[in-house]
Amino acid sequence: MNILYDERLDGALALNDKASVLDRLQTSVPDMKLLHREEDLRPFECDGLSAYRVLPMLVAMPDTLEQIENLMRVCFEMGVPVVTRGAGTGLSGGALPLEQGVLLVMSRFSRILDVDPDARTAKVQPGVRNLAISEAAAPYNLYYAPDPSSQIACSIGGNVAENAGGVHCLKYGLTVHNVLKVNVITIEGERMTLGSDAFDAPGFDLLALFTGSEGMLGVITEVTVKLLPKPEVAKVLMASFDDIEKAGKAVGDIIAAGIIPGGLEMMDNLAIRAAEDFIRAGYPVEAEAILLCELDGVEADVDDDCQTVRDVLRKAGATDIQLARDDAERAKFWAGRKNAFPAVGRMSPDYYCMDGTIPKRALPSVLKGIAALSEEHGLPVANVFHAGDGNMHPLILFDANKPGELELAEKVGGKILELCVEAGGAITGEHGVGREKINQMCVQFKPDELTSFHAVKAAFDSRGLLNPGKNIPTLQRCAEFGAMHVHHGKLPHPDLPRF
Amino acid sequence: MNILYDERLDGALALNDKASVLDRLQTSVPDMKLLHREEDLRPFECDGLSAYRVLPMLVAMPDTLEQIENLMRVCFEMGVPVVTRGAGTGLSGGALPLEQGVLLVMSRFSRILDVDPDARTAKVQPGVRNLAISEAAAPYNLYYAPDPSSQIACSIGGNVAENAGGVHCLKYGLTVHNVLKVNVITIEGERMTLGSDAFDAPGFDLLALFTGSEGMLGVITEVTVKLLPKPEVAKVLMASFDDIEKAGKAVGDIIAAGIIPGGLEMMDNLAIRAAEDFIRAGYPVEAEAILLCELDGVEADVDDDCQTVRDVLRKAGATDIQLARDDAERAKFWAGRKNAFPAVGRMSPDYYCMDGTIPKRALPSVLKGIAALSEEHGLPVANVFHAGDGNMHPLILFDANKPGELELAEKVGGKILELCVEAGGAITGEHGVGREKINQMCVQFKPDELTSFHAVKAAFDSRGLLNPGKNIPTLQRCAEFGAMHVHHGKLPHPDLPRF
Numbered sequence: 001m002n003i004l005y006d007e008r009l010d011g012a013l014a015l016n017d018k019a020s021v022l023d024r025l026q027t028s029v030p031d032m033k034l035l036h037r038e039e040d041l042r043p044f045e046c047d048g049l050s051a052y053r054v055l056p057m058l059v060a061m062p063d064t065l066e067q068i069e070n071l072m073r074v075c076f077e078m079g080v081p082v083v084t085r086g087a088g089t090g091l092s093g094g095a096l097p098l099e100q101g102v103l104l105v106m107s108r109f110s111r112i113l114d115v116d117p118d119a120r121t122a123k124v125q126p127g128v129r130n131l132a133i134s135e136a137a138a139p140y141n142l143y144y145a146p147d148p149s150s151q152i153a154c155s156i157g158g159n160v161a162e163n164a165g166g167v168h169c170l171k172y173g174l175t176v177h178n179v180l181k182v183n184v185i186t187i188e189g190e191r192m193t194l195g196s197d198a199f200d201a202p203g204f205d206l207l208a209l210f211t212g213s214e215g216m217l218g219v220i221t222e223v224t225v226k227l228l229p230k231p232e233v234a235k236v237l238m239a240s241f242d243d244i245e246k247a248g249k250a251v252g253d254i255i256a257a258g259i260i261p262g263g264l265e266m267m268d269n270l271a272i273r274a275a276e277d278f279i280r281a282g283y284p285v286e287a288e289a290i291l292l293c294e295l296d297g298v299e300a301d302v303d304d305d306c307q308t309v310r311d312v313l314r315k316a317g318a319t320d321i322q323l324a325r326d327d328a329e330r331a332k333f334w335a336g337r338k339n340a341f342p343a344v345g346r347m348s349p350d351y352y353c354m355d356g357t358i359p360k361r362a363l364p365s366v367l368k369g370i371a372a373l374s375e376e377h378g379l380p381v382a383n384v385f386h387a388g389d390g391n392m393h394p395l396i397l398f399d400a401n402k403p404g405e406l407e408l409a410e411k412v413g414g415k416i417l418e419l420c421v422e423a424g425g426a427i428t429g430e431h432g433v434g435r436e437k438i439n440q441m442c443v444q445f446k447p448d449e450l451t452s453f454h455a456v457k458a459a460f461d462s463r464g465l466l467n468p469g470k471n472i473p474t475l476q477r478c479a480e481f482g483a484m485h486v487h488h489g490k491l492p493h494p495d496l497p498r499f
Numbered sequence: 500m501n502i503l504y505d506e507r508l509d510g511a512l513a514l515n516d517k518a519s520v521l522d523r524l525q526t527s528v529p530d531m532k533l534l535h536r537e538e539d540l541r542p543f544e545c546d547g548l549s550a551y552r553v554l555p556m557l558v559a560m561p562d563t564l565e566q567i568e569n570l571m572r573v574c575f576e577m578g579v580p581v582v583t584r585g586a587g588t589g590l591s592g593g594a595l596p597l598e599q600g601v602l603l604v605m606s607r608f609s610r611i612l613d614v615d616p617d618a619r620t621a622k623v624q625p626g627v628r629n630l631a632i633s634e635a636a637a638p639y640n641l642y643y644a645p646d647p648s649s650q651i652a653c654s655i656g657g658n659v660a661e662n663a664g665g666v667h668c669l670k671y672g673l674t675v676h677n678v679l680k681v682n683v684i685t686i687e688g689e690r691m692t693l694g695s696d697a698f699d700a701p702g703f704d705l706l707a708l709f710t711g712s713e714g715m716l717g718v719i720t721e722v723t724v725k726l727l728p729k730p731e732v733a734k735v736l737m738a739s740f741d742d743i744e745k746a747g748k749a750v751g752d753i754i755a756a757g758i759i760p761g762g763l764e765m766m767d768n769l770a771i772r773a774a775e776d777f778i779r780a781g782y783p784v785e786a787e788a789i790l791l792c793e794l795d796g797v798e799a800d801v802d803d804d805c806q807t808v809r810d811v812l813r814k815a816g817a818t819d820i821q822l823a824r825d826d827a828e829r830a831k832f833w834a835g836r837k838n839a840f841p842a843v844g845r846m847s848p849d850y851y852c853m854d855g856t857i858p859k860r861a862l863p864s865v866l867k868g869i870a871a872l873s874e875e876h877g878l879p880v881a882n883v884f885h886a887g888d889g890n891m892h893p894l895i896l897f898d899a900n901k902p903g904e905l906e907l908a909e910k911v912g913g914k915i916l917e918l919c920v921e922a923g924g925a926i927t928g929e930h931g932v933g934r935e936k937i938n939q940m941c942v943q944f945k946p947d948e949l950t951s952f953h954a955v956k957a958a959f960d961s962r963g964l965l966n967p968g969k970n971i972p973t974l975q976r977c978a979e980f981g982a983m984h985v986h987h988g989k990l991p992h993p994d995l996p997r998f
Contacts, residue, residue, distance in 0.1 A: 117755065118751055118754075118755045118859075118860060119751075119858060119859065119860055120754065120755075141757075163699065163704075165699070169698075170698075174698075174699060176704065176707070177676065186947075186951075190947045191947075192945075192947060192948055192951065193948070196856075196923065196924065196925050197858040197923045197924070198856040198857055198858055198889055198919075198923065198924040198925045198928075199668075199669075199673075199856055199888040199889055199890060199928065200662065200664070200673060200856055200890075200925060200927070200928055200929070201925050202925050202926055202927045202931075202932050202936070202940060202943060202970075203932070203940065203943075203944065203948075203952050203970070203971060204708055204711070204712055204716075204952055204955050204956075204971075205662075205675065205704075205707045205708055205710060205711055205712075206708075206951065206952075206955075208675070208704045208707030208708065209703055209704055209705075209707065209708050209955075211704060212703070212704055213703055213704075217703075229757040252617055252618075255617075255619070256616065256617045256619070258640075258728040297800075298799075298800055298803065300797075300799035300800065301796075301797055301799065301800055304797065357695075357697040357698055357699055358697055359618060359696040359697055360617075360618065361617060361618055389698040390697055390698055391698060391699075420697075424695065424696045424697065425695065425696070425697040426695050426697045426699060426700050426701055427701055428699070428701045429697075429698065429699055430699070432701075433701050433702070437701070441701060441702065444701060444702075445702065446691075448685075448689045448690075448691060449691055449692070449702075452685075452691065452705065452958065452959060453702050453703050453705075455957075455958030455959065456703050456705075456708075456955060456958050457703075458954075458958065459951065459954030459955050459957065459958045460951060460954065471701075471702070472702060472703075
């Protein structure tokens with residue numbers, strides 16, 4: 001599928017003609033690589049959410065901080081919007097370009113500056129790949145914990161911008177819990193350091209504020225992450241269930257038993273069959289759901305925990321429980337899960353991957369709600385998710401060549417996210433809001449809350465030039481979307497700056 | 500000692516006369532308890548930093564959210580500053596009243612609303628004591644991890660406002676890592692919910708932003724915290740050293756060996772002798788330093804870790820290592836540490852407790868620098884601190900009755916904090932900035948960084964009414980203090996709002 005993005009800029013930006021911006025940048029930042037011909041721009045027209053495509057006006061590929069500073073100053077002065085892009089693996093369109101904007105590509109900032117095994121930290125440039133950090137730390141028996149599925153390709157700058165998660169985030173936290181310090185450059189071309197090498201920093205917690213801010217507050221130029229010692233052993237249990245709600249309940253039971261698994265993943269029958277057909281992972285194709293539970297740590301602990309989890313699973317109604325016999329079988333169990341998205345992709349011309357998060361206790365009821373939506377609208381939904389932290393990835397199967405099916409898939413997706421919000425959850429777990437879920441933000445937040453987001457945005461980017469139209473919807477957009485919570489009978493703060 | 504605070508308000512606030520504010524509040528919030536007579540106000544003139552005292556204009560003690568909303572609206576409209584106070588145990592003067600301001604005392608919000616053992620969360624009002632949460636969770640074998648020394652008395656609202664730490668924060672994180680959701684009321688009387696019951700929330704991370712914001716962004720009205728399962732066993736090792744720098748280095752060695760202790764505390768000879776004299780904890784009074792290392796978890800693990808730590812300590816040059824034989828001896832070892840402040844208080848008419856944080860690798864050099872400052876100025880300094888996370892609490896001993904000694908102690912304290920900043924650390928670990936360390940913020944941050952703090956402040960509190968004069972200095976104050984980093988030869992943003 002391939003839709004041209006309706007570039008409704010959330011605000012009134014100055015419209016600069018391309019020639020004058022190009023000319024000005026070539027003069028002011030002469031040594032910076034700058035792409036401007038259509039064939040050079042084409043590879044950058046989308047990120048991992050390829051349903052949305054926009055050709056950027058220009059692509060800037062700086063390799064020094066001074067170039068970024070100068071680029072920012074020119075864009076600030078001329079009123080040119082800037083979208084920052086890492087490896088382009090994001091799934092919510094956070095790095096979708098703007099026709100009237102510069103796409104700032106950080107791929108040349110790809111050096112690991114320092115690995116300090118005593119302090120257990122690594123200082124890296126933002127274009128360094130997530131997995132490369134763990135590889136550099138491996139000689140010290142250390143690793144970087146957050147592991148998005150795209151970790152071979154995605155870069156740490158994007159991980160910070162999206163507050164990326166992964167299979168191990170239940171036990172080891174999201175990106176925000178694993179970052180110590182970030183250097184940024186503001187839209188006005190000023191450098192700032194957020195956080196510190198010490199355990200805490202005074203003043204407001206701008207490090208956490210920037211983490212997950214989706215490129216709306218500044219450009220990340222350096223990241224210091226925490227490293228963890230590698231666990232001594234890891235074992236995986238696979239449990240089968242004849243009822244998906246029972247599997248959902250078992251997730252809460254495991255946590256309530258005092259176990260925090262290294263990973264706790266769930267797949268429903270459609271996902272199991274797709275994965276088995278593709279990977280031959282040894283999954284039980286008749287099961288309505290499976291849970292994969294990884295336990296890691298020192299051996300004695302892991303053995304104890306395996307026993308506890310087995311008992312909990314049995315009580316929760318598991319029809320079969322298998323312990324991976326060795327690392328090869330463990331890898332096979334995980335291969336099925338890690339390839340579940342492409343496996344589902346083989347079953348259907350198109351699929352739409354959602355990313356809602358709910359409190360664990362709501363898993364059974366939300367799963368039931370998704371099944372009802374699937375049936376009502378006639379679109380199959382496969383469920384694959386980080387069950388332990390309530391982060392769901394329903395995959396809606398459809399065929400974009402059938403008229404109306406894409407719109408229907410988007411509608412069902414929106415309704416699933418609204419289910420998540422109703423259950424006390426959130427419209428994103430680890431993929432971010434980006435362009436994709438901006439309308440659902442109107443459901444998630446009250447106008448007062450959105451107003452405070454805009455005020456924070458304005459504190460760092462008074463002209464609204466950094467990644468406009470993503471992450472935080474304008475109140476106007478919400479009103480158009482029709483999901484605006486009207487407050488005391490009127491829209492608040494009509495004089496608010498609009499990005 | 501008892502100094503009247505030089506009430507240099509950081510900004511131009513409207514000066515309201517007390518009678519008109521009292522009259523307006525009695526009319527607009529008639530059912531709210533409001534203190535106004537001097538004898539009623541006196542108990543609120545200081546918090547735990549009793550060197551600073553100011554009689555508030557009025558003390559408001561609401562017991563409903565509606566009262567807080569109405570109070571905020573009146574204060575916003577009249578331009579009356581509001582300082583929020585929890586249990587008043589803070590050590591940096593964050594709840595120091597203003598002569599021209601209302602002190603909002605949250606002690607009547609003292610109900611535990613819900614303990615959910617399955618979700619492992621507790622929902623509480625802000626006036627609930629830290630320890631009361633763990634007591635309420637104890638029947639489920641759960642507890643709330645952050646444990647400031649004042650945990651018997653301090654309240655969770657204040658813990659969030661100051662991002663409080665404690666002995667166990669090395670392993671289990673600061674308050675910000677243990678809070679899921681916070682409800683607040685803004686200075687304009689609007690309610691907001693920050694965070695969610697789910698693992699992550701979209702939009703900017705306002706929960707982390709408010710945590711540690713020292714009452715400058717809003718009033719905390721409800722807190723949902725994470726609960727953890729109680730560890731099966733805990734053991735404590737006490738190691739003696741004949742050289743404080745060796746002890747400092749051993750701290751890094753323990754962490755580098757792959758151990759994250761439940762607590763890792765250090766005391767120097769002066770602190771050891773004071774504690775032993777007071778508590779008879781069984782400390783080696785001849786040692787130059789001791790380390791107390793608590794290991795917790797399941798028994799097999801803890802035994803393994805004890806052996807590893809013993810080996811590390813021996814290699815690091817420990818002259819003696821004792822394992823507490825039983826829970827009674829373990830409690831005795833900790834009693835010495837937990838009473839170190841009052842113990843030092845017995846040795847000297849006055850002491851001034853600092854709270855700097857440094858990267859662990861800098862411990863030996865900063866300890867040496869503190870010793871040099873102590874000698875140079877002739878004031879003894881006792882060192883007691885959370886060594887594992889680099890959070891130091893040097894106690895400067897002095898006699899306020901000797902002319903000039905208080906000023907000298909403040910000067911030495913300021914220099915110690917500057918040492919921490921130079922070492923890559925921060926001027927506060929867990930006590931906050933408050934009134935006490937506001938000048939050192941000028942050393943910690945560049946004007947651009949302070950400017951972004953002010954912009955964030957203005958996003959939530961455009962009139963600068965919430966806790967003015969604390970936490971974030973104005974650029975003008977920094978210029979007067981003389982520590983302003985001059986930037987490109989001029990003060991930035993001269994048109995910035997001043998609080």
